[in-house]
Amino acid sequence: MNPVVSVLFVGGVLGVGAYVVAVLDRAFGPVSRGPRDWFVWPIRRAAFLAVQRRTETERPDAEAWILAPALLAALAAVGLTAVPVTPSLAVADVSAGVVLFGAAMIIVMVAVFLQGWSPNSLFPLIGAYRFAAMALSFGIPFSLVVLTTAIPAESLSVGAIVASQEGLWNVVRQPLGLPVYLVTGAAVAFWGPFRIPEGTDLAGGAVLEASGSVRAVWRIARAGVLVTLSVMGAAIFLGGHLGPVLPGWAWTALKTLVLLAVFVWSGHAFARMRVERFVWFGWVVLLPVALVDVFASGILAL
Amino acid sequence: MSVLGVTAIVVFGVASVVTGWLVFRTDSMVRAAYWLMASFVGVGAMLVTLDSQFLGLILILMMAGEMTIMAIFMVMYMMNPAGLNPMVMVHQHRTAIAAGVGSFLLLATVALVADFPADPAPAGADPTAELGFELLGRSMLVFESAGVALLAVMIGAVAVAGKWGRFGDADAGSVEPPLDPEEAAS
Amino acid sequence: MIELILVFSAAIFGIGVYGALSQQSFVMIMMGLELMINATVLAIVVFWWGTTGGDPRGQLLVVVVLAVMAIEAAMGFALVTAVYRARKADITEKLKRLRN
Numbered sequence: 001m002n003p004v005v006s007v008l009f010v011g012g013v014l015g016v017g018a019y020v021v022a023v024l025d026r027a028f029g030p031v032s033r034g035p036r037d038w039f040v041w042p043i044r045r046a047a048f049l050a051v052q053r054r055t056e057t058e059r060p061d062a063e064a065w066i067l068a069p070a071l072l073a074a075l076a077a078v079g080l081t082a083v084p085v086t087p088s089l090a091v092a093d094v095s096a097g098v099v100l101f102g103a104a105m106i107i108v109m110v111a112v113f114l115q116g117w118s119p120n121s122l123f124p125l126i127g128a129y130r131f132a133a134m135a136l137s138f139g140i141p142f143s144l145v146v147l148t149t150a151i152p153a154e155s156l157s158v159g160a161i162v163a164s165q166e167g168l169w170n171v172v173r174q175p176l177g178l179p180v181y182l183v184t185g186a187a188v189a190f191w192g193p194f195r196i197p198e199g200t201d202l203a204g205g206a207v208l209e210a211s212g213s214v215r216a217v218w219r220i221a222r223a224g225v226l227v228t229l230s231v232m233g234a235a236i237f238l239g240g241h242l243g244p245v246l247p248g249w250a251w252t253a254l255k256t257l258v259l260l261a262v263f264v265w266s267g268h269a270f271a272r273m274r275v276e277r278f279v280w281f282g283w284v285v286l287l288p289v290a291l292v293d294v295f296a297s298g299i300l301a302l
Numbered sequence: 303m304s305v306l307g308v309t310a311i312v313v314f315g316v317a318s319v320v321t322g323w324l325v326f327r328t329d330s331m332v333r334a335a336y337w338l339m340a341s342f343v344g345v346g347a348m349l350v351t352l353d354s355q356f357l358g359l360i361l362i363l364m365m366a367g368e369m370t371i372m373a374i375f376m377v378m379y380m381m382n383p384a385g386l387n388p389m390v391m392v393h394q395h396r397t398a399i400a401a402g403v404g405s406f407l408l409l410a411t412v413a414l415v416a417d418f419p420a421d422p423a424p425a426g427a428d429p430t431a432e433l434g435f436e437l438l439g440r441s442m443l444v445f446e447s448a449g450v451a452l453l454a455v456m457i458g459a460v461a462v463a464g465k466w467g468r469f470g471d472a473d474a475g476s477v478e479p480p481l482d483p484e485e486a487a488s
Numbered sequence: 489m490i491e492l493i494l495v496f497s498a499a500i501f502g503i504g505v506y507g508a509l510s511q512q513s514f515v516m517i518m519m520g521l522e523l524m525i526n527a528t529v530l531a532i533v534v535f536w537w538g539t540t541g542g543d544p545r546g547q548l549l550v551v552v553v554l555a556v557m558a559i560e561a562a563m564g565f566a567l568v569t570a571v572y573r574a575r576k577a578d579i580t581e582k583l584k585r586l587r588n
Contacts, residue, residue, distance in 0.1 A: 061330065061332070061333070064332075064333070064336075094355050095355055095356075095428055095429075095430050095431075096355045096356040096359055096430050099355075099356060099359040099360060099363065100355075100359050102363060103359050103360075103362045103363035103366065106363055106366045106367060107362075107366045109366065109367070109370055110336070110339070110366055110369070110370055113370055113373065114332075114336070117332055117373075129374070132370055132374060135367075135370075136367070139367065143363075155430075155431070156356070156430055308489070311489075311492070311493065312492070315492070315493065315496035316496075318496065318500060318526075319496060319499045319500055319503070322499075322500050322503045322504070322523050322526075323503055325503075325507065325519055325523070326503070326506070326507050326510075326511065326516070326519075326520075331515075334516070334519065335519075338519050338522060338523070341500070341523065341526065342522075342526055345500075345526050345529065345530050348493065348496075348530060349529075349530070349533050352493075352533055352534060352537045353537055354533050354536070354537070354547060354550075356547075357529075357533065357547060357550050357551070357554075360554065361529065361554065364554060364557075364558065368522075368558075368561055371561075371565070372515060372518070372519070375515050375565055375568070376515050379513070379514065379515060379568065379572060393510065393512055394509065394510060395510055397509065397510075398505075398506050398507075398509035398510030399506060399510070401505050401506065401509055402502040402503060402504075402505045402506030402507075402509070403502060403506075404502075405498075405501060405502050405505045406498050406499055406501065406502030406503075408498075409494070409497070409498035409501060409502075410494075410495050410498040410499075413490075413491050413494030413495055413497075413498060414491050414495070418490055418535075418538065418539050419539050420538065420539070421538070421539050421540060421541040422537065422538055422539075422541065424541070424542050429542070429544070429547060432542070432544040432547075433544050433547040433548065433551070435544070436544035436545060436547070436548055437544075437548060437551065441545070441548050444548065444552060448551070448552060448555040451555065451559060452555060452558065452559060455558075455559045455562050455563055456562070458563065458566070459562045459563055459565070459566035460566075462563075462566040462567060462569070462570045463565070463566040463569040463570055465573075
């Protein structure tokens with residue numbers, strides 16, 4: 001793809017996607033807010049944060065503090081480049097596309113740690129440490145489940161994985177894959193029950209001291225990571241652009257919207273987990289399930 | 303190689319060397335860990351440009367986790383993790399500089415003087431697929447022993463660093479600070 | 489091209505040697521070791537790309553080196569923790585006696 005077009009494409013998808021996530025988040029909230037509030041509130045909030053004066057802390061790590069939200073947004077963009085939106089249109093369908101996506105999602109851990117470390121304040125640091133513990137626990141199941149979808153395709157490029165689902169979607173062939181992907185994906189974007197680094201028990205945690213444009217970019221970047229996870233999930237589990245009647249990009253958008261709705265709904269449906277419990281859950285439950293998924297797919301492929 | 307490839311390699315190469323140097327120049331320990339990660343990302347990007355996409359991306363993926371662990375260990379074991387005071391903690395500085403510069407000159411001389419056979423990798427081949435076939439075909443023994451070695455290290459690391467020891471728990475006899483501030487002061 | 493990348497690799501290796509020999513803190517020594525391994529991985533791949541004609545055993549060697557790097561980091565940190573527990577030492581200057 002042409003570099004300028006690809007930059008615009010990725011930026012556009014992330015911008016529109018972040019707005020859709022915010023709208024869905026308001027829509028799944030209390031029923032008393034009308035539909036007009038769903039669409040207007042995100043824009044008003046972003047405008048408020050953009051002009052708010054930034055509060056300073058004592059001796060922060062200023063460069064790292066500005067770097068962290070930018071890094072998160074960049075990782076969302078990088079993760080998005082490997083996905084083929086239509087059979088002929090992908091920003092960069094490299095031969096190891098899922099590894100690129102996995103690497104981008106693991107570096108989210110680095111971004112959250114920097115965001116918590118930089119303000120030189122206690123609660124953000126605790127949030128950052130908790131996210132490091134979380135990230136090590138969900139990292140392996142996440143990578144395993146994403147790589148398992150490459151087994152039937154016999155290739156690591158996302159385009160080949162989508163093409164291999166012509167006959168049967170991966171969600172049917174590998175039933176354990178999508179639930180684990182949804183759980184670990186929500187943990188990557190620390191959404192919903194896994195909102196541990198920013199939890200209210202830490203008075204806001206990693207974003208406690210962030211204000212103004214830093215906070216706005218952080219929120220938008222986090223929604224962008226959720227969009228990337230949904231697009232990739234739609235591609236490797238639900239068959240991407242494959243479908244009978246509508247054109248390819250319409251199917252991709254539809255499946256992405258379904259997964260986004262599931263992610264955002266989980267934020268309002270489940271209470272936040274404690275970090276010790278999540279670490280236990282990641283190692284004792286998610287990892288064996290992911291390993292069973294790998295073995296089963298391997299046996300089916302033989 | 304295309305012009306874009308050559309400029310990419312030069313830019314990433316210089317970036318890797320500079321950030322590698324900054325690892326030992328910076329005062330803040332967390333920044334040291336992340337400069338090291340930047341150096342690895344530079345090398346990973348160079349690997350991707352050299353047709354080894356899988357290896358480059360795996361390198362970056364591994365290093366993200368490893369550098370965060372290093373940052374956490376830095377904060378645990380260094381007395382000045384945030385770099386609020388400047389510090390230089392070196393010993394045998396001149397020897398180290400001599401060894402570093404000496405090894406660089408030696409290797410660079412070998413690189414520039416030696417005559418390497420020119421047998422470039424074919425451009426159209428898929429290195430990831432070939433690596434996969436090799437790894438699970440002829441070199442399966444190497445793969446398996448690497449797996450067993452990693453398992454042994456996992457068990458060994460937990461055994462070495464676990465808090466249960468031959469002479470009792472590592473935190474046996476430690477007393478939690480009392481909840482009441484007056485009690486603590488007395 | 490091969491020579492240029494090998495010079496970069498030599499530079500990173502030299503910085504790693506300097507770091508591993510000069511630093512007092514255990515973790516900084518490990519960073520020096522990591523830089524040295526970084527440089528060797530780059531050198532292996534550039535040799536594979538330029539001189540072996542696509543023989544996959546070059547990439548295999550890199551995979552083995554990456555596994556070794558993981559092993560070295562894991563055991564290094566475990567030993568740092570054990571030494572700290574036994575001797576309360578976080579820099580090399582505090583370990584003067586080999587025994588006890």
